[in-house]
Amino acid sequence: MTNAYSFExxxxxxxxxxxxxAYMRRVPRLKQWFLSEKKGLMGVLYKASxxxxxxxxPVAVVCTLMAVYVLILR
Structure with a gap:
């Protein structure tokens, strides 16, 4: 179980x-509905996409390293 308040x-x-x-940006219907606003919380999600x-x-490499860390090292 991962603690939400820890650095990990x-x-x-x-x-x-x-x-x-990033996945939602690749789906055409979700891209128009979900990522059209560029202000507020939706803007943060747009920037993340x-x-x-x-x-x-680099995101895939970091995800793989974090999965190895969580599953094996921790």
Whole structure:
């Protein structure tokens, strides 16, 4: 169980948000509905989707390393 207030929990939550938003950016119907606003909370999700789309290789590497850390090392 990951504690949401630990540093690990924040990193895991951030990675999940970036990966989920990047996936939603690839689905045409969700992209128009979900990622059209660029202000407030929806703007943060839009920026997370841009990060996930443009930096997909580093995000995938960090997700893999975090999965190894959570499953094996911790």
């Amino acid at each position: 929990g924040i990193i895991i939550f951030g990675l999940l948000v970036v990966c989920t938003c 841009v990060i996930g789309t443009r930096l997909h290789i």
